[in-house]
Amino acid sequence: MPHAAEPDPFESLAADAAPLDLGPLARPVRRSLNGEHPGEIGTALPPLVDHHVHLMLVGADALTDTAIAGVVDLGAPLDLVAARRQRDGLPEVDFAGTFLTAPGGYPVGRPWAPDHSVRELGAIAADMRSSLPDAVVTAVNEQQAFGASVIKVALNADVGPVFDRRTLDAIVTAAHERGLPVVAHVEGDGMTRLAIDAGVDVLAHTPFTEHVDDALIARAVAAGQRWISTLFVTSYGAPSPDRDRAIDNLGRFHAAGGRVLYGTDLGNGDQPLGVNPEEVAALAVAGLAASDLLTAITDPWPRRARADGIATFVPGTAPAVLDELPAWLAGACIVPAEDLEEL
Template identity: 45%
Template sequence: MKAATFFDGTEWRDGVVELADGRVRLRDERPTPDLPRIDGVVTGAFTDHHVHLQLVEHGRLSSSRLGRVVDLGGNPQVLRRLAVRAVAIDYAGAFLTAPGGYPSDRDWAPEGSVREIADPDSAAAAVTEMAAAGATRIKVTSNSSAGPVFSDDLFRAIVRVADAHGLAVVAHAEGVDEAQRVVRLGASHLAHAPFTERLDDDEIAHQAASASWISTLAIHDDPERAIAIDNVRRFHDAGGTVLYGTDLGNGPMPVDLNAREVAALREAALDEAALLRALAPVDPLDAASALLLLPGSSPAAVDPLDARPLTPADLKV
């Protein structure tokens, strides 16, 4: 048993780590002064808020530093059957798109992963289907650079029926004015930080008060990468919520914490505290949570990229 400083999702606190049933567990208990202290700080495993599990070797997640992933586009019946040891899987189910819209024409889109929505009735049917399949959010595509997008009225209709099911709408917005439009129409999350164009400061302020952005900065090359990083920097400065996400499955990348995405978030001026909030560690006090050890003398000195699993060997005195 050792004392430990841990991150509870909001702040750093002191607790006790111990070995229980062969696994390291964290207790929310003030350590006694004589208890030896673990060398480093403890968090739950991290969250990737944008993945596509059908496009990667998802079994490799069990040995990664990710404790939760959010799938934003796949076959809902396949996704509901996936299970990865010590990793929580949330999913949106199928992409909802306009007839002929992105990604209905993409070879990479798994069979059964797209629903083309033509009217409010088909919108209601698709959202109800996703909810019944266990979706925790709805994914809508609005990519005017690649094909047709929903009208304002139909987008609003999707938001209304999603809201009736208690599901937030996450939008892939691409093309001139699409990021601005989908947030005005009720999307609460952008699947990608805006990369088509630089948003003006008034729009940044509006978005910071209205929506969260999932980063996915490292999938871009310049000039889109530079545009996205500049938007994220100003969005974060305006108080907006930035969530770490990689679009895992979009080209080669580690099935783990992505160093290129972390570097891009730092380039967007997220300090270590903001970066850790973006990584949204799972609750370390949950008995099912995997725990990570971040070497460092204090929370201010740690680097998430140095994180490794906390093991029984770390409790030896």
């Protein structure tokens, strides 16, 4: 008598409920019979990246055993940058180095930002427009020499002075001439416009203190600017005007074709190590579909290519609805790519 065929677990899943459309980045897979959890079925994704962390606040090894395979550290002392870049292992780290800010500007004097994590640059005199001043060039060169691959500027008009347009232009020019993108912390009226006018490449936070009108968003999108989400830390998940503004701004930026990067500002307040499901949920509230969310959290920026040889594995049944995606993604882990067999 012939044996009945073994049931296909993905056929039974399809019979119960149509899985959420996760887009082309997600692949149904089975783990190798030779490794951990042999034969376990789940979903493979590219490596996950948190595009806004502060290792000086959470510790250089805080994310070692998490599902986050890459991080962008947006503000750290240069000795930490140099030391961490000499080490192998996950997560891979890209650094901005020290915050560049106007004299007395944010985050000077903040208890969480030691003096050696901030560099103050004075304004450029009007008669120096024809050539980049030594102070700006020296500051940018120093960041790169210590291993920074992006440059971070602070534009927080709510708590102190900010760079004028001439000085900001010089920083952006110096960075771009060295192949380094510029990331700006924008906070306060007019700061998003200043960053866009100056050609800043990435906003470290979705603007949360001001409404960004559609015309300005269109300019940001046309220029190829990216916005790092950090929606959770606007009010740590509680309702607030800042949270509402950020979600509205990001939703319209995304709808206009803007490139969104997942980022948590890890080190700012109480957050889980690894994937923050509340950040993922807030991105969904802003209008990102499941495939958009996975694009935002797997984007290799500022690198051109994703890490080789590893993949993200999320065990079990793929989510059936968007509300289930945050908790599902929080269960991810990093595995060798060779351990996964595509189904």
